[in-house]
Amino acid sequence: MSYKESTTPPDGYDVGRENMLDFKIDEQFEMLEQSDAKNFILTTVDEVFNWAKLSSIWPVTFGLACCAIEMIAASATRYDIDRFGAGAFRATPRQADLMIVSGTVTAKMARRLKLIYDQMPEPKWVMAMGSCAIGGGPYFKYGYHVVKGVDYMVPVDIYVPGCPPRPEVLLEGLMRLQDKIRGRQGKMVTPKWVQDYAKKIPYQK
Numbered sequence: 257m258s259y260k261e262s263t264t265p266p267d268g269y270d271v272g273r274e275n276m277l278d279f280k281i282d283e284q285f286e287m288l289e290q291s292d293a294k295n296f297i298l299t300t301v302d303e304v305f306n307w308a309k310l311s312s313i314w315p316v317t318f319g320l321a322c323c324a325i326e327m328i329a330a331s332a333t334r335y336d337i338d339r340f341g342a343g344a345f346r347a348t349p350r351q352a353d354l355m356i357v358s359g360t361v362t363a364k365m366a367r368r369l370k371l372i373y374d375q376m377p378e379p380k381w382v383m384a385m386g387s388c389a390i391g392g393g394p395y396f397k398y399g400y401h402v403v404k405g406v407d408y409m410v411p412v413d414i415y416v417p418g419c420p421p422r423p424e425v426l427l428e429g430l431m432r433l434q435d436k437i438r439g440r441q442g443k444m445v446t447p448k449w450v451q452d453y454a455k456k457i458p459y460q461k
């Protein structure tokens with residue numbers, strides 16, 4: 257049975273959705289149809305290694321405050337972080353690839369956090385999840401005990417904004433990390449409601 261391209265999208269199909277993906281479904285189907293005589297794969301060892309890395313990003317079990325609840329939700333059935341191969345939260349940094357700093361980093365905790373990071377084997381990545389980890393969050397002004405950004409201690413690869421960020425945002429950050437491992441820049445799509453909202457902010461032209 258061959259694939260036949262439909263000229264009219266089915267009811268309820270969001271045409272803009274396809275543009276949000278970084279590949280074109282129709283183009284890929286066409287390539288499949290024409291692939292009778294060309295079904296071989298050409299790649300590099302680096303690409304295979306990168307594919308293996310980005311498909312098995314194991315995070316270290318590590319949560320500091322309220323953002324950790326959202327991280328836990330992302331690994332539960334509704335959001336299922338396992339789809340990305342990143343659901344195996346490790347109880348030891350020695351078996352982990354990713355540190356998701358989810359919560360408020362206090363000065364007291366900072367040295368422990370650095371110790372855990374140092375114990376992780378290379379290659380390793382860090383995700384700053386939530387306003388607290390990114391820059392101190394609600395404790396920025398008066399929180400004398402809070403570190404104003406985890407990037408003072410460890411190199412951060414991905415910043416996931418929000419207070420707290422929802423699990424979808426964490427998954428988005430994970431996909432951008434996969435892009436980074438792949439060696440390509442992620443395609444950021446700003447949803448229309450965000451653009452509309454931005455226009456209402458007075459200092460935005």
Ligand code: SF4
Nearest residue numbers: 322323386387388420
């Ligand atoms: S960013 Fe907000 S939700 Fe996350 S740890 Fe800080 S106060 Fe809690």
